[in-house]
Amino acid sequence: MKGEALKGHLDLLILAVLQAGPLHGYAAIEALRRNSGGVFNLPEGTIYPALHRLELGGLLASQWSEHEGRRRRVYRLTRSGRAALSCDIEQWATFARAVAAVVGATG
């Protein structure tokens, strides 16, 4: 993936990956990589600030937990988060359709 492709779509991806159930940051990175077939291999410096931003915005809620001596911060979608996800999915569909229309247009 080239540089700026994600801009404006990262929130959608994070909310989407948390739709299946709560995850901690590191696991979210792996889930995104796996679910995208390796296309989204996001650095931690991308994910962690985004998770904080989303929590601050009330779309996620977090809880510290312990697993084999390592602390984890587990995030889950809030009600607002689920609503935002629906909205973002629709917006994405609109965007993707519009791009396809422009690319496909021959005249």
Place this chain on the structure above:
Amino acid sequence: MKGEALKGHLDLLILAVLQAGPLHGYAAIEALRRNSGGVFNLPEGTIYPALHRLELGGLLASQWSEHEGRRRRVYRLTRSGRAALSCDIEQWATFARAVAAVVGATG
């Protein structure tokens, strides 16, 4: 369209809209609006600098012309531009598929 959705995809859109034939900047804005069904209503401050950047990069070539007393700068795809467009289309397909996979994944 919300804020940053276009980031990293604008070049594709501009190259794509010029695929059908040369256009000047203002006409490119209208073509993008029309072809996208009104989704891409881009301000001039977005298009003009992008056209300049693409020309500087050798993907576009421009030529001044006159039409009913108004000067126009008409842009056309170069050979490199056509190659870049093919590449961008493929990249877009990869990106869109990956987003769809993440959004569609339920587990």
Place this chain on the structure above:
DNA sequence: CTTATTACCTAGTATAGCTAGGTATGAAAG
């Protein structure tokens, strides 16, 4: 005792699209 993996964090940087302002012509409205 070093390296790798897991797991978190953030200050600063880069970039690209957008805002908001400007110039100028021709046509229509008043």
Place this chain on the structure above:
DNA sequence: CTTTCATACCTAGCTATACTAGGTAATAAG
């Protein structure tokens, strides 16, 4: 004739956001 609207171009500066590059810390393997 003056104002407004549409056409047509331009750019300095703002802002948002993903990323770079650095840091901390625990466990396990070599």
